[in-house]
Amino acid sequence: MDFTLSPAVLAYRQQVREIIAAHHTPEAEHEQHASGTFNNPALNRALAAAGLIERAVPGLGAGDPIELWVLFNEMEKSGAPLDALAMAVMIAGVVHHVGTPDQRAQVIPAVTSGEALICLGYSEPDAGSDLSALATRAVRDGDQWVINGAKMWTTMAHEARWVILLARTDSSLPRHHGLTMFLVPMDTPGVRVDPVHTMGTERTNATFYDDVRVSDDCVLGEVNGGWRVMGVALSYERGVMGGTNPGVPLLRHTAQWAEDSGRIAEPAVREKLARVAIDNHVAALLTQRSAWIAASGGLPGLEGSMTKVFASEAYQKASRWFQEMAGAEGLLQLQEPGAAADGWIEYDARHSPVTTIYGGTSEINRNNIAERHLGLPRMRR
Amino acid sequence: MELALSPDQTVLAEAFGQFFRRESTSAVVRRAEPLGFDPTLWAALSAMEVWGSDATLSDLCVIAEAAGRWAAPVPFAEHAVASRMLGWPLLVTGEVIGAFAPRISDDRGMWSVVPAGAIADVVLGFDRTEFVGISSPPPMTGPHNHACAPLADRSARIGELTVLGDLASFERASAEWKVLTAAMLVGISVAALEMAVEYVQQRQQFGVPIGSFQAVQHGLADLPGRIDGARLLTHHAASALDEGAPGLCDIANNDITDPHALASMALLFCGETATEATARSLHFHGGYGFAEEYDIQLYYRRARGWALVQGDPALECHSLADRLWPNRLLDALGGG
Ligand SMILES: Cc1cc2nc3c(=O)[nH]c(=O)nc-3n(C[C@H](O)[C@H](O)[C@H](O)COP(=O)(O)OP(=O)(O)OC[C@H]3O[C@@H](n4cnc5c(N)ncnc54)[C@H](O)[C@@H]3O)c2cc1C
Numbered sequence: 001m002d003f004t005l006s007p008a009v010l011a012y013r014q015q016v017r018e019i020i021a022a023h024h025t026p027e028a029e030h031e032q033h034a035s036g037t038f039n040n041p042a043l044n045r046a047l048a049a050a051g052l053i054e055r056a057v058p059g060l061g062a063g064d065p066i067e068l069w070v071l072f073n074e075m076e077k078s079g080a081p082l083d084a085l086a087m088a089v090m091i092a093g094v095v096h097h098v099g100t101p102d103q104r105a106q107v108i109p110a111v112t113s114g115e116a117l118i119c120l121g122y123s124e125p126d127a128g129s130d131l132s133a134l135a136t137r138a139v140r141d142g143d144q145w146v147i148n149g150a151k152m153w154t155t156m157a158h159e160a161r162w163v164i165l166l167a168r169t170d171s172s173l174p175r176h177h178g179l180t181m182f183l184v185p186m187d188t189p190g191v192r193v194d195p196v197h198t199m200g201t202e203r204t205n206a207t208f209y210d211d212v213r214v215s216d217d218c219v220l221g222e223v224n225g226g227w228r229v230m231g232v233a234l235s236y237e238r239g240v241m242g243g244t245n246p247g248v249p250l251l252r253h254t255a256q257w258a259e260d261s262g263r264i265a266e267p268a269v270r271e272k273l274a275r276v277a278i279d280n281h282v283a284a285l286l287t288q289r290s291a292w293i294a295a296s297g298g299l300p301g302l303e304g305s306m307t308k309v310f311a312s313e314a315y316q317k318a319s320r321w322f323q324e325m326a327g328a329e330g331l332l333q334l335q336e337p338g339a340a341a342d343g344w345i346e347y348d349a350r351h352s353p354v355t356t357i358y359g360g361t362s363e364i365n366r367n368n369i370a371e372r373h374l375g376l377p378r379m380r381r
Numbered sequence: 382m383e384l385a386l387s388p389d390q391t392v393l394a395e396a397f398g399q400f401f402r403r404e405s406t407s408a409v410v411r412r413a414e415p416l417g418f419d420p421t422l423w424a425a426l427s428a429m430e431v432w433g434s435d436a437t438l439s440d441l442c443v444i445a446e447a448a449g450r451w452a453a454p455v456p457f458a459e460h461a462v463a464s465r466m467l468g469w470p471l472l473v474t475g476e477v478i479g480a481f482a483p484r485i486s487d488d489r490g491m492w493s494v495v496p497a498g499a500i501a502d503v504v505l506g507f508d509r510t511e512f513v514g515i516s517s518p519p520p521m522t523g524p525h526n527h528a529c530a531p532l533a534d535r536s537a538r539i540g541e542l543t544v545l546g547d548l549a550s551f552e553r554a555s556a557e558w559k560v561l562t563a564a565m566l567v568g569i570s571v572a573a574l575e576m577a578v579e580y581v582q583q584r585q586q587f588g589v590p591i592g593s594f595q596a597v598q599h600g601l602a603d604l605p606g607r608i609d610g611a612r613l614l615t616h617h618a619a620s621a622l623d624e625g626a627p628g629l630c631d632i633a634n635n636d637i638t639d640p641h642a643l644a645s646m647a648l649l650f651c652g653e654t655a656t657e658a659t660a661r662s663l664h665f666h667g668g669y670g671f672a673e674e675y676d677i678q679l680y681y682r683r684a685r686g687w688a689l690v691q692g693d694p695a696l697e698c699h700s701l702a703d704r705l706w707p708n709r710l711l712d713a714l715g716g717g
Contacts, residue, residue: 001383001384001385001386001387001439001613001616001617001620002382002383002384002620003382003384003616003617003620004382005382006382066382077634077635245635248634248635251632252632252633255632255706259706264702264706267695267699270698270699270702270703270706271695271698271699271702273702273705273706274649274698274699274701274702274705275649275698277632277637277646277701277702277705278614278646278649278650278701280635281614281635281637281643281646282607282610282611282613282614282650283610284635285384285610285613285614285617286606286609286610286613288382288384289384289609289613292382292383292384293384295382303606303609305606306605306606306609307606309602309603309606310603310606310607310610363599365602366598366599366602366603367595367598367599367602369602369605369606370598370599370601370602371598373602373605374574374578374598374601374602374605375578376578376581376582376592376593376597376598376601377582377589377590377592377593378593379593379594379595379598
């Protein structure tokens with residue numbers, strides 16, 4: 001095996017690091033935690049100005065999946081917010097792949113300039129893991145579609161220019177087949193966004209669609225081909241666009257705290273720091289492998305599932321260990337005097353629970369691994 | 382970047398996979414107990430010119446994984462390290478067997494519970510201030526132990542002495558031993574998962590294969606990712622040792638290329654993975670997993686035995702932490 005990055009990728013990584021260092025400032029971070037909106041427009045624009053977002057759009061830019069991994073891994077390791085940008089980049093890739101020339105002309109430059117975000121309208125109040133049970137409907141009316149329904153967990157909907165909305169267009173077809181993906185401008189009349197606040201500070205949203213009228217131009221991909229479009233999106237994501245190394249900033253902050261407080265002299269503290277360093281390294285190697293498989297023309301879907309399960313559970317374990325280690329001071333939040341690791345330990349303890357839930361729960365990923373990787377019999381559901 | 386085995390290594394993996402499957406059957410492994418050494422297998426393996434060639438550590442990891450997969454009763458990691466350090470022709474042919482003591486000698490000049498100590502003609506290890514090799518007759522017996530491994534106490538002072546170097550050269554050998562042992566533990570994990578997947582598809586309860594129960598599926602679904610991670614980490618460590626550059630311990634950027642840190646990580650992670658994989662596999666065998674007749678118990682015991690001969694993993698974590706945060710410890714102890 002060869003783990004080295006090519007000189008070109010190293011140069012690219014250096015460029016990414018410099019841009020992040022310039023724009024992921026303590027002030028920007030403070031603003032994110034104060035507002036609950038985890039996005040850094042200045043950073044996105046700076047990446048765009050250097051041409052890095054365009055490079056990253058799957059299928060469009062000159063960048064390959066290795067670069068995609070480097071970009072989002074560097075953001076994640078630095079603690080910069082990346083989900084908003086990752087969603088936009090992924091959907092730009094989908095639009096490039098299945099969109100009409102008009103859709104491409106509208107969406108792609110808006111994303112690659114770092115200006116527009118796009119949110120994902122998949123989950124619903126009553127359809128999460130079992131997404132194909134979704135109830136939002138789009139009904140034809142002349143040359144228009146009329147959409148009615150509600151989506152839950154539409155993260156970044158309050159900032160996004162578009163939502164990609166999965167809706168049922170034919171209930172006579174089997175559940176996965178009667179779905180269509182729509183690319184709906186968020187300023188379309190009838191779209192409403194209500195904030196949903198979370199334990200992890202991050203704001204998400206409930207979105208409502210009341211007689212939202214859109215034309216055929218808004219259908220993304222084929223009518224009744226929505227499930228496939230979602231598959232394209234997932235295949236671009238491939239587990240390489242962040243989410244597998246949240247333990248890196250946690251370890252950095254905690255090790256700094258252990259040093260400053262002198263706690264690093266304790267064997268129990270050193271043991272846990274070392275164990276988390278190992279998990280972080282393994283998570284990085286697994287992610288790097290997914291990127292490599294993708295760059296070699298493969299589809300590392302199952303590898304991505306394995307990585308996600310491992311990395312999110314390791315992160316939860318780390319955040320729990322570190323909070324216990326820090327004791328009472330590990331309960332104090334960002335900005336509070338005396339907070340262990342300036343409050344980062346408390347923040348991660350509050351943030352980490354979501355990572356085994358969103359983006360496919362650990363159980364759903366394990367189902368996939370058991371059935372499709374280990375070849376175990378499909379279970380009775 | 383190339384994160385799969387190279388074509389040459391794939392050939393190696395297949396060849397040695399077949400070799401050990403054929404030569405290190407469960408009957409062979411069981412017959413070699415309790416000592417844990419099969420001279421016939423040893424001779425056959427040595428005849429394949431494993432020890433003397435210009436094989437890289439990464440290549441040896443491929444073979445070590447195959448040895449672990451078939452619980453081969455041969456001192457693979459220990460002999461490979463000794464042979465690479467000393468290069469004696471008789472080690473290369475396997476006529477002389479080498480051992481490596483991962484823990485330094487005690488006050489009496491003894492290396493205790495040395496892996497391959499029961500059968501080795503020459504033992505390498507650290508004594509007082511030097512990395513040495515001591516040639517002395519092997520006891521050919523040892524304390525009965527968890528893994529049925531050829532463990533024994535050996536003197537670091539009585540016998541013919543070969544001075545090998547200083548602490549740094551011992552650490553280099555130690556890193557090689559950790560990586561090769563890690564690779565064998567990956568093989569154990571692979572075996573445990575394969576056995577479990579096969580068993581849960583055959584065994585029926587409640588009228589269906591137990592492998593259709595979600596609790597069983599999920600217990601196993603955790604394993605392939607960890608095993609892949611363990612293998613990647615082992616090869617990362619091996620290639621860092623093969624390259625020989627000092628590497629980085631850049632925790633802030635999660636950029637670890639220091640071969641010693643990686644070797645330490647590999648032993649710890651692969652040990653834990655093998656421990657967990659064998660425990661789950663045994664559990665999903667039900668009562669039969671606990672029966673001597675089933676092979677999973679062979680692997681369960683070796684998963685622990687092969688990893689723990691170098692001591693409490695917590696201690697390995699401490700030395701890893703000292704590498705990752707070198708100055709911090711001194712600062713804290715010295716009051717800044
Ligand atoms: C902060 C946050 C942001 C999000 N952002 C977005 C977004 O931008 N866009 C979007 O579309 N969605 C988003 N989601 C939704 C997310 O994808 C869902 O929460 C997730 O898919 C799980 O669905 P659910 O919450 O309905 O839980 P459920 O599906 O009700 O699951 C509840 C529990 O049951 C378990 N379970 C369910 N089915 C099975 C099964 N077959 N076998 C075993 N166990 C099972 C689950 O693992 C889980 O533990 C977000 C969620 C959160 C919390």
